[in-house]
Amino acid sequence: MIRLYNTLTRKKEELVPLRPGEIRMYVCGVTVYDLSHIGHGRSALAFDVMRRYLRYRGYDVRFIRNFTDVDDKIIKRAQEEGVPPRELAERYIEEYRKDMGALGILPADVEPKATDHIPQMIKLIERLVAKGVAYPLDGDVYFEVKRFPRYGRLSGKNLEELQAGARVEVDERKRNPLDFALWKASKEGEPAWPSPWGPGRPGWHIECSAMSMHYLGESFDIHAGGEDLVFPHHENEIAQSEAATGRPFVRYWVHNGFVNLGAEKMSKSLGNVLTLKELLRHHEPEALRLYLLGTHYRNPLDFSNERVAEAARALERFRNLFEEAERLAAKGTPAPGRDQGLLEEAAEARRRFEEVMDDDFNTAQAVATLFDLAHRLQSFKSKVTQGEASAGAFLLGVGELMSLGRVLGLFEEPSRPSQPVDPELRGKIEALVNARAEARRRRDWVGADRLRAELVRVGVTVEDGPEGTTWKWKP
RNA sequence: GGCGGCGUAGCCAAGUGGCCAAGGCGGAGGUCUGCAAAACCUCUAUUCAGCGGUUCAAAUCCGCUCGCCGCCUCCA
Numbered sequence: 001m002i003r004l005y006n007t008l009t010r011k012k013e014e015l016v017p018l019r020p021g022e023i024r025m026y027v028c029g030v031t032v033y034d035l036s037h038i039g040h041g042r043s044a045l046a047f048d049v050m051r052r053y054l055r056y057r058g059y060d061v062r063f064i065r066n067f068t069d070v071d072d073k074i075i076k077r078a079q080e081e082g083v084p085p086r087e088l089a090e091r092y093i094e095e096y097r098k099d100m101g102a103l104g105i106l107p108a109d110v111e112p113k114a115t116d117h118i119p120q121m122i123k124l125i126e127r128l129v130a131k132g133v134a135y136p137l138d139g140d141v142y143f144e145v146k147r148f149p150r151y152g153r154l155s156g157k158n159l160e161e162l163q164a165g166a167r168v169e170v171d172e173r174k175r176n177p178l179d180f181a182l183w184k185a186s187k188e189g190e191p192a193w194p195s196p197w198g199p200g201r202p203g204w205h206i207e208c209s210a211m212s213m214h215y216l217g218e219s220f221d222i223h224a225g226g227e228d229l230v231f232p233h234h235e236n237e238i239a240q241s242e243a244a245t246g247r248p249f250v251r252y253w254v255h256n257g258f259v260n261l262g263a264e265k266m267s268k269s270l271g272n273v274l275t276l277k278e279l280l281r282h283h284e285p286e287a288l289r290l291y292l293l294g295t296h297y298r299n300p301l302d303f304s305n306e307r308v309a310e311a312a313r314a315l316e317r318f319r320n321l322f323e324e325a326e327r328l329a330a331k332g333t334p335a336p337g338r339d340q341g342l343l344e345e346a347a348e349a350r351r352r353f354e355e356v357m358d359d360d361f362n363t364a365q366a367v368a369t370l371f372d373l374a375h376r377l378q379s380f381k382s383k384v385t386q387g388e389a390s391a392g393a394f395l396l397g398v399g400e401l402m403s404l405g406r407v408l409g410l411f412e413e414p415s416r417p418s419q420p421v422d423p424e425l426r427g428k429i430e431a432l433v434n435a436r437a438e439a440r441r442r443r444d445w446v447g448a449d450r451l452r453a454e455l456v457r458v459g460v461t462v463e464d465g466p467e468g469t470t471w472k473w474k475p
Numbered sequence: 476g477g478c479g480g481c482g483u484a485g486c487c488a489a490g491u492g493g494c495c496a497a498g499g500c501g502g503a504g505g506u507c508u509g510c511a512a513a514a515c516c517u518c519u520a521u522u523c524a525g526c527g528g529u530u531c532a533a534a535u536c537c538g539c540u541c542g543c544c545g546c547c548u549c550c551a
Contacts, residue, residue, distance in 0.1 A: 043551035226551030310500040368498035463512050
């Protein structure tokens with residue numbers, strides 16, 4: 001049984017899909033007017049892991065993540081750069097896909113763009129106007145929040161409170177300051193689509209309602225996004241969707257916590273953004289992923305380069321283990337033999353992993369089970385080296401560890417993805433390593449150390465193990 | 476002003492009524508090794524911001540105090 005925290009009820013609930021065995025999930029993607037930052041990465045990762053886990057648990061998951069490719073900021077940025085908005089949006093969609101791909105985030109089943117779904121949006125707005133819950137006004141169309149009694153339920157607010165605290169500049173034409181735009185009349189030079197209310201473009205909120213319902217139906221299971229979207233975005237989505245269909249829109253609303261920088265929210269308006277591109281220049285993607293998974297998705301995360309570097313060191317422990325396994329496997333795969341309870345412990349690790357992931361996707365604890373198992377395997381490996389335990393069992397155990405890690409999208413890169421080495425350099429390094437091995441055979445420790453020092457100068461660490469000498473780039 | 480969240484070891488971070496308070500990084504000692512690296516073993520919070528209360532039992536529930544943050548406005 002999987003439990004997940006539902007923002008709507010403010011508690012963990014058992015996940016009961018609308019159709020048995022099937023999960024339909026929609027994630028609010030990004031507005032593509034700039035490069036993605038670590039906050040986008042965290043959000044995308046959180047839901048990528050949920051999706052992977054649900055699939056692992058046997059659900060047939062239909063996963064949609066949209067792009068908002070028409071909006072005020074895109075238009076503004078495009079004007080500044082003197083390019084068509086569409087071109088700007090396309091550029092950042094490409095960048096988004098590259099960055100998220102680098103982080104190991106899988107593409108969604110469908111990645112719809114708002115501009116490809118204008119007819120669906122217009123149709124939805126028409127339904128709302130026909131029902132009398134939305135009203136046209138000078139080429140705009142607004143949703144009248146008063147007509148939706150449950151307005152405010154998701155964010156735990158009521159209309160009076162919202163009005164009292166409203167910092168929106170009051171548009172006198174609107175019936176209520178909180179009424180929000182479903183359709184905006186276009187100004188000269190802005191992207192525009194024909195509509196019953198004149199040329200214009202969709203409001204932000206209607207996009208997600210129209211696209212999610214188009215691909216997932218009028219009621220679906222999970223709708224996800226950053227916690228800043230709870231109000232007003234998701235609140236408005238519920239209002240407009242349920243007002244139009246008369247049916248419950250979404251069963252489970254899930255929201256990820258923010259990435260802060262030095263205890264301050266990171267946002268474009270504050271100008272303190274850390275782009276994924278920049279981060280990936282300094283950190284291995286997998287280390288970044290492990291770092292992010294170390295904090296539960298709903299908690300705030302104060303980003304720190306030092307902590308990512310720590311995660312990279314922790315990752316080394318897994319990689320060392322996988323290398324040992326590779327070396328052993330290269331010698332052939334022996335029968336499991338005496339496993340001294342190792343395989344039962346691996347099975348126990350899997351049970352524990354599932355238990356904590358079932359509980360609102362607790363990746364922090366899931367990662368801990370991975371470390372526990374890795375530790376146990378290292379310990380077992382020592383016995384294998386001493387001939388006291390079976391190499392076959394060890395390899396099976398390592399396989400289990402890798403398989404669990406992959407549920408989180410870890411361990412998918414080849415172990416130790418060092419920079420591509422130019423063959424000439426590789427030849428030189430190997431010559432030095434061999435010369436040193438030769439010196440060691442002669443017990444010429446001075447010569448061996450001199451060669452080691454030389455290798456260290458070019459950034460190579462040499463390791464003498466029971467199965468011979470290996471080298472790697474110094475981390 | 477309204478709503479909500481957080482405060483756990485040197486650092487990061489799980490845990491939300493009852494096994495000795497996960498795990499990572501760092502640190503200390505030891506084993507192995509010509510040296511080194513990796514790995515292994517042991518240790519590293521009698522205590523969970525503070526103070527009261529409820530309970531047989533609380534980091535976990537309630538109240539107050541202090542500190543920090545988010546949302547209420549475009550925002551993952």
